[in-house]
Amino acid sequence: MTAGDTEPRAAVPAVVAPIADAAGPHVAGLVAAVESRLRDVAGPGEEAVDLAGTAAVAAGGKRLRPLLAIVVAGAAAGDDDERARAAVRAGVALELIHTATLAHDDVLDAAPLRRGRPTAFAEHGRAAATCLGDALFAAAFAELAAGGSTSAVQALAGACRELAQGELLQRADAWRTDVDEARYLERCRLKTGALFAAAATLGAQVGGVAPEPYARFATAIGVAFQLFDDVLDVVGPPEVTGKPRGTDLLDGTVTLPLLLARAEDPVLRELDLRALDPAGAAAACDRIAATGATVATERRARELVDVALAALPPDGDAGRDRALRLIGRGVVDRRL
């Protein structure tokens, strides 16, 4: 291994490094290329917001969606330069869309922190963060279109509409006590599953395999990921999540742990979310956890992942197969 080879490996977040390794020797390089390209395209050109864009992209965590696309693209993306470039473009576009939606969510939530860092909203204000999100959306489509695949653009645009629908549904449901589990799960599919599915679809297009089974797998993984995320909002700890416990409750977002806990605890059934302060939200989190609702929610998430893993198509690409199983287990074991 030469000195030049160490750089791509270093760009892979430690938590996903075993997945990248399992997928194949080409994957670390592609993940590093996504990282590098993201930094080039993050800013929409106006100085203050270049900074915000760069910060938003830099704060980006595990790059799970690009990794999923690269993993599903499979060994073909390691053997063929054109496919490798397409996989990187897909990864960049997916992460830009993800970052754009986070920027807009943070504006709507007036969120001061994300992953323990100040949000673009907090640092640059409502207008800059809204425009930043719009610019990142546009950058994502430009990046994907540059690869010449309109089917990729259509897949990404479809996911974006679902993301917006999911966000709307969540806000339409805010403070409502009559949301049922089916509606909650549909919200998770739209808010989180859709972009995971788009990652799988884009990856499958690059790899030249039928996208449907991978998109179904990715949807289930995305929903499970959201379920664990909603559990984390209840159980924390804040040092891990980078935000106080009960943020969802304070925003009026009714998630599965609260839905399940309400069936067990009459105090929670009577709880007026609009009257909560941060201390009250933390106390409500304790009550939710005491009913076993967070454990039950995790169990549903595990079941989703188990079913998704069992349904994965047998294919000849051992690296893809190993890596997808690690992604599924990583979601379940809350390492992702």
Added chain:
Amino acid sequence: MTAGDTEPRAAVPAVVAPIADAAGPHVAGLVAAVESRLRDVAGPGEEAVDLAGTAAVAAGGKRLRPLLAIVVAGAAAGDDDERARAAVRAGVALELIHTATLAHDDVLDAAPLRRGRPTAFAEHGRAAATCLGDALFAAAFAELAAGGSTSAVQALAGACRELAQGELLQRADAWRTDVDEARYLERCRLKTGALFAAAATLGAQVGGVAPEPYARFATAIGVAFQLFDDVLDVVGPPEVTGKPRGTDLLDGTVTLPLLLARAEDPVLRELDLRALDPAGAAAACDRIAATGATVATERRARELVDVALAALPPDGDAGRDRALRLIGRGVVDRRL
């Protein structure tokens, strides 16, 4: 003429009907097809916001950007079904992007009214209007990608980034008294010229002609259009503009009429925009107009259009040529 032929003609806004007629007999049908398709794709699927999307699209005015694309596509879009469909797709995508940016602008301005009607922000709230904008952006890219042209997607994505930059620049410049004319004009180019230019580029791609001269023409027309818009904010009347005079001043948006008037009127030089109330804004508008600054701004706009018209390439498509000249004159005569 059969009964069925009257419907497309009816869908063309009266103010642009002469332009459509001049461009060719196929244009009214294409404009009507844009209108019909817009209504199909306006809603992102969630009921409350389907309504908001439909209302936002229905409130849409003159459809100048779709018309420009269809006009630049020229006679080729009348002779060839595939080109006709591509022209309609381009028109739909352009109008969706325009509507999306208006939805986000209205959120950032907390605007109660646009064109005399309640905004999506006013009727459905900040979150719904933000998500609506995101969904309309996605719908625009889906619509364009469905036509199979990645160069069209790239042109639209480029314009979207410029729109976001222009919006950012305007907000970065808010309340600032040191903005000069060059920076103001660059803001107009980004905010308004870029999407006009994209309309011309998409139209030229459909028509199979070189886009650059039409894009340059459209940029100038767009900037002139913005200059007249900024004059209207000063001179009104509100019955025509659908909003009170001096809205820009109250938002801290320094436009060319104020820039020019400041050079003439020391009271305006000392004016503290942050201290203005609506009555004070109306009084400031009177002072601005009294300096001749609005007339001078209109003169600049006319000069821009004259130069753009003179530079239009001679081509063999008489309908396109006539219609573009009518668009230029329509902007200058403030009928558009």
